[in-house]
Amino acid sequence: MKNLDPLKLYTDMLRIRFVEETISQEYSKQEMRCPVHLSIGQEAIPVGVSSRLTISDQIVSAHRSHAHYLAKGCDLKKMISELFGKVDGCCRGKGGSMHLFDLEGGQIAAVPIVGSSIPIGTGVALGLKRQKKPGIVVIYLGEGATEEGVFSESLDFAKLQNLPVLFVCENNLYSVYTPLGSRQDSKRSIIDIAKAHGISAISGDGNDVIEVQKLTSNAIIEINTHSTPFLLELSTYRWLEHCGPNFDDHLKYRQDGELSNWMERCPIKKLKLHLEKNHLINNRIENKIIEKIKLEISEAFEHARKSSFPDPTELFLHVYAPREIE
Amino acid sequence: MKNLDPLKLYTDMLRIRFVEETISQEYSKQEMRCPVHLSIGQEAIPVGVSSRLTISDQIVSAHRSHAHYLAKGCDLKKMISELFGKVDGCCRGKGGSMHLFDLEGGQIAAVPIVGSSIPIGTGVALGLKRQKKPGIVVIYLGEGATEEGVFSESLDFAKLQNLPVLFVCENNLYSVYTPLGSRQDSKRSIIDIAKAHGISAISGDGNDVIEVQKLTSNAIIEINTHSTPFLLELSTYRWLEHCGPNFDDHLKYRQDGELSNWMERCPIKKLKLHLEKNHLINNRIENKIIEKIKLEISEAFEHARKSSFPDPTELFLHVYAPREIE
Amino acid sequence: MSRELSYTEAILEATDQALHEDSKVMLLGLGVPDPKGIFGTTLGLQEKYGEDRVFDTPTAENGVTGVAIGAALTGMRPIITHQRVEFSLLGIEQLINQAAKWFYMTGGKASVPLVVRSIIGRGWGQGPQHSQSLESWFAHVPGLKVIMPSNPYDAKGLLTAAVRDNNPVVMLEHRWLHNTFGPVPEGNYEIQIGKAKIAQKGDDITIVSYSYMMVEALRCASILAKCGINAEVIDLRSIRPLDESTILKSVSKTGRLLTIDNGWSKYGIGSEIVSLVAEKRLKFLKSPPIRVGPNDVPIPSTRALANLVYPSTYEILKSVEKSLGKELLGMNWDNLPKVEDTPDKTFQGPF
Amino acid sequence: MSRELSYTEAILEATDQALHEDSKVMLLGLGVPDPKGIFGTTLGLQEKYGEDRVFDTPTAENGVTGVAIGAALTGMRPIITHQRVEFSLLGIEQLINQAAKWFYMTGGKASVPLVVRSIIGRGWGQGPQHSQSLESWFAHVPGLKVIMPSNPYDAKGLLTAAVRDNNPVVMLEHRWLHNTFGPVPEGNYEIQIGKAKIAQKGDDITIVSYSYMMVEALRCASILAKCGINAEVIDLRSIRPLDESTILKSVSKTGRLLTIDNGWSKYGIGSEIVSLVAEKRLKFLKSPPIRVGPNDVPIPSTRALANLVYPSTYEILKSVEKSLGKELLGMNWDNLPKVEDTPDKTFQGPF
Numbered sequence A, B: 001m002k003n004l005d006p007l008k009l010y011t012d013m014l015r016i017r018f019v020e021e022t023i024s025q026e027y028s029k030q031e032m033r034c035p036v037h038l039s040i041g042q043e044a045i046p047v048g049v050s051s052r053l054t055i056s057d058q059i060v061s062a063h064r065s066h067a068h069y070l071a072k073g074c075d076l077k078k079m080i081s082e083l084f085g086k087v088d089g090c091c092r093g094k095g096g097s098m099h100l101f102d103l104e105g106g107q108i109a110a111v112p113i114v115g116s117s118i119p120i121g122t123g124v125a126l127g128l129k130r131q132k133k134p135g136i137v138v139i140y141l142g143e144g145a146t147e148e149g150v151f152s153e154s155l156d157f158a159k160l161q162n163l164p165v166l167f168v169c170e171n172n173l174y175s176v177y178t179p180l181g182s183r184q185d186s187k188r189s190i191i192d193i194a195k196a197h198g199i200s201a202i203s204g205d206g207n208d209v210i211e212v213q214k215l216t217s218n219a220i221i222e223i224n225t226h227s228t229p230f231l232l233e234l235s236t237y238r239w240l241e242h243c244g245p246n247f248d249d250h251l252k253y254r255q256d257g258e259l260s261n262w263m264e265r266c267p268i269k270k271l272k273l274h275l276e277k278n279h280l281i282n283n284r285i286e287n288k289i290i291e292k293i294k295l296e297i298s299e300a301f302e303h304a305r306k307s308s309f310p311d312p313t314e315l316f317l318h319v320y321a322p323r324e325i326e
Numbered sequence C, D: 001m002s003r004e005l006s007y008t009e010a011i012l013e014a015t016d017q018a019l020h021e022d023s024k025v026m027l028l029g030l031g032v033p034d035p036k037g038i039f040g041t042t043l044g045l046q047e048k049y050g051e052d053r054v055f056d057t058p059t060a061e062n063g064v065t066g067v068a069i070g071a072a073l074t075g076m077r078p079i080i081t082h083q084r085v086e087f088s089l090l091g092i093e094q095l096i097n098q099a100a101k102w103f104y105m106t107g108g109k110a111s112v113p114l115v116v117r118s119i120i121g122r123g124w125g126q127g128p129q130h131s132q133s134l135e136s137w138f139a140h141v142p143g144l145k146v147i148m149p150s151n152p153y154d155a156k157g158l159l160t161a162a163v164r165d166n167n168p169v170v171m172l173e174h175r176w177l178h179n180t181f182g183p184v185p186e187g188n189y190e191i192q193i194g195k196a197k198i199a200q201k202g203d204d205i206t207i208v209s210y211s212y213m214m215v216e217a218l219r220c221a222s223i224l225a226k227c228g229i230n231a232e233v234i235d236l237r238s239i240r241p242l243d244e245s246t247i248l249k250s251v252s253k254t255g256r257l258l259t260i261d262n263g264w265s266k267y268g269i270g271s272e273i274v275s276l277v278a279e280k281r282l283k284f285l286k287s288p289p290i291r292v293g294p295n296d297v298p299i300p301s302t303r304a305l306a307n308l309v310y311p312s313t314y315e316i317l318k319s320v321e322k323s324l325g326k327e328l329l330g331m332n333w334d335n336l337p338k339v340e341d342t343p344d345k346t347f348q349g350p351f
């Protein structure tokens, strides 16, 4: 079990925020030439969830996977190198931002076809259960992904086989530029869909990392004691554009004032208030944290910049796996 | 509105039963050379539903469509000829039993890929609504079809656009030989899935044609007054094998005694008791009904037998629709 | 005909005119009315024609495809959009089993007038799941029509024909063509689906291509011209129905054939064309036909490898040399454009 | 090797031995443990290996394909089944975008050992949505392997190889082969995926086929033998990877090529083979290559039309005549088997 120290939560969120901000700032240099879906504003969910995961737990993510990957403890350097298209990236440059994974860190997959990660994560849980391996599988999905039929198919299968799956739905109100109301009836309820499949489900504030942590704890207890899947729906909000490094409030697809309201509800700010109230943080501590994070990040970017591109011969490598692998 | 006279319901059910029994008896002659999915035991649902439909209402069916087609008032001769592969079949022989349709009668489609009829029916409702045409669309689906993700996608879309759709789920406990319990968790509820999408839903006894009629009435009122879709889940049971003309109880995939219990609950027998109790039927009336039905059926088979196969040139006809049709 | 539009604008105009011309036309797809409007091809149409005719959908490609088919059965003429052809695979059962066969299956009694627009991605690290070009899948299926316009004029004319067609038509649009410009008449016009165009006349070799690879084909043809080689360049425009006679006529004249595929060549478009010619014009062939296309690998994200996937000007010209059986005179091999991960300087990602 | 098994029994035995040999192997699909056991190919396996390893699934092809991929990522080796290839289209996004690219996409760090068995239907009025044969779709995609055994011996050997392979392998089984018999060794053995077999040696013409059409190809070859024509018949066994060298070697020898497709010929398997030969052995061709295959139409239900869809013995032999440029001596054209809607008398439908 990871450290439950709130300062650790703070550090983890801040680290993700800074990584994403650095990507955002550096993107225009055109060294990271692949689509990026940044998670600024949504850090509390992966950090809160991962704070209750162990090394034998696995996560599966989708197109917006940086925060999931980092919160789970996957390798930062391999991620940045991947964004740069370098050979020491987690996919040797072949995947890019939308395919981050790190088997040691526990992110077994990221899948950018909306919804398609969900049955794969369910299958990972099946594989673990059949092999009597420890651990649960967290499947992160956007509220948009619940519109794909395969979401329901996966709920059905996971419950039928009583798999150790925690579905974590990050409801950030948008699928690209399309607001929830154009995609789901106001009476549609993701929680109720899960329940109608026999799966316990609860919703919560995805910008409150302490709440996320608590809900995750309870969910994991339920999964382990009743050997059944569980679904969490957590509300949150994406600050930047859907894909790319910039703000996009000028496009006017968001409600007036919506972004600034949600920026007020910044998960990092919220936790900081809590820390301050409990005298768990001060400027000195914070500066030390920030310094360390910034150093790590600049090292990762420096490393990626210096790394090589894959050799041209790699083009034809890995099309087929040989008989003997590992 | 069709005749609500219970004797008419009785006649309609009996007619379907006799058609299916005739197909079953004649199948071994190998003139009807296509897969057939018979509906014996399930007659009350289409008859009860169709008794509340008008000519402007449309139905969409799946692989097991004979009863839906006949109850809606579609052409018997065109159906039998289609089973015989003859050119005056509803599809000119090109579709077979799994593709019955009759635009005048109101069965706009039958689709044998499980679940795939559901969004198509939803789209028919969209087309009607956009063109301000009257009528609702009934989408018949098996409980197996609710396992396909596209079921949920269609619920979402139908509710989002508030389409005049009545989803009629015939829950006959099996998908081919696979019992419900191997496919859906015992806590999974089709009614609740609909409700979780914001769609009103209710379940009932699909072997009680009077109940089906009532539930349909109420559903249609709800659809028309609140311009919203509705779902009915009706329990029933298939007597014969999934595909083909025979009984298959010897295969032992059914619970012991299950078939005979359900045969006791025969929808036709049930209505007959009711008619008898209310002195609405006697031997003379019944015999006259039977005689008329049998004549109609033997004429349809005779007609099909005598009809021609499509000309070889038809092979290349209808691959593409011309610019001007109709 | 001096007015120039971008490929994007040509699609937008064709759609606008189709919506205007026929009240049965409707346009739906994820993002259709959003501020980016499917790369600009649907901008302003919801404002103009209302939410009933131009609307957004849930992320549910299978359902949406089925819904469009159902609506088409009632007489509507839906256009649906997919921002990547890969997303359309979720709805391909509906397209292949249902739409493509409906007219046949009903013995000619009901048809499905449906246009499915899918964008083919490439470049800027889109990677394995956002860069495929699966045209040979669609082309394999009787009952479908498949168009792949290579320029704004064709995009407008073919899309107009597609919307008026009573069959399901798949239009595959290459992302890299969106920002190309060309003359486009203001009024409505159709380009016949199933007819190829001779983009350049010539006697020395027949080059057959389509979609974005036409840009390469024409570039090569003009380089070849400087070397005194007159290539006949055929733009297929449609890959189903395939205009066999235009191809056969050209090869009968030139005796040499080079195909440039947009998608993988194995079991690809070029395979059909080469086979056709081998079957019907074998004796005319002065040298072996050659297929050029993306390498037979998943498309990697990193530009270091992705740029190696696609046929380069160099590779195409070398293939022409091989076909001609002689060296190209006066060629400066060092000065050819390299394969890049962007179509032009204005493209800066991220999608 | 005198023991004869049916194709069905050969598949069952291969699966049984695979389950026995490796505890990671699992078998799932709609109907796997039911009394019919996927046309007999899975009968008794649940009883033998338990519900954890051999089990039924919901009617949810997309989900089930994804689940199998996920399980494979943890080291399991799933076999999934589809009673018709058409049903598999609902899960094709998972197969094509995910499974086929996983090893590449992860830079060789994770692979998806997965077998997808799909049955290809034909006959007894199955009609447009239950009779397709979409092998050229699967064959088009790098990262997939595609096997199409034509007899019991190959079915067992190729399936065994598929289960042991670390890549996604699609096995397409023709319904009409299920009840064919042939010698099958009792022990475990593999047939190399990607290697064709010369089913009959000959010098006069190369006939390339696979799956059920091999039955036709061999029938024609023996008729031809009686006319003094020695056909070399190649059974592809795998269509990806394709054994190019066996094909090229044969055509170099015979100078004549006939391909018999199981699915539509346009953009089909024969197209790749003809193109390959035209590109690499043009000079060896004594006459134009010929592709024979089902007509380019949806498959109608009525036998009056369906029987006209498929290549007949007559059509194939006439094509051989054309290729040879001479009449077949001593042929009794009137006495050839006709195309039927059942493979043999034991097949009486309904599925």
Ligand SMILES: Cc1ncc(C[n+]2csc(CCOP(=O)(O)OP(=O)(O)O)c2C)c(N)n1
Residues within 6 Å of the ligand: A063, A064, A112, A113, A114, A115, A141, A142, A143, A144, A145, A146, A172, A174, A175, A176, A242, C030, C059, C061, C083, C087, C090
């Ligand atoms: C099947 C499919 N359809 C459409 C897309 C395009 N797309 C990429 S991300 C995305 C948004 C999905 O929304 P959501 O699941 O809520 O995730 P979020 O971006 O909000 O984190 C869409 C539609 C896709 N990648 N895959």
Ligand SMILES: Cc1ncc(C[n+]2csc(CCOP(=O)(O)OP(=O)(O)O)c2C)c(N)n1
Residues within 6 Å of the ligand: B063, B064, B112, B113, B114, B115, B141, B142, B143, B144, B145, B146, B172, B174, B175, B176, B242, D030, D059, D061, D083, D087, D090
């Ligand atoms: C997508 C798909 N998967 C599998 C099948 C095979 N199949 C045909 S009918 C059927 C049963 C479906 O069960 P249900 O929807 O309950 O209908 P019922 O047969 O009970 O009327 C199945 C699985 C199919 N036709 N389509």
Ligand SMILES: [Mg+2]
Residues within 6 Å of the ligand: A142, A143, A144, A170, A171, A172, A173, A174, A175, A176
């Ligand atoms: Mg979202």
Ligand SMILES: [Mg+2]
Residues within 6 Å of the ligand: B142, B143, B144, B170, B171, B172, B173, B174, B175, B176
């Ligand atoms: Mg059922």
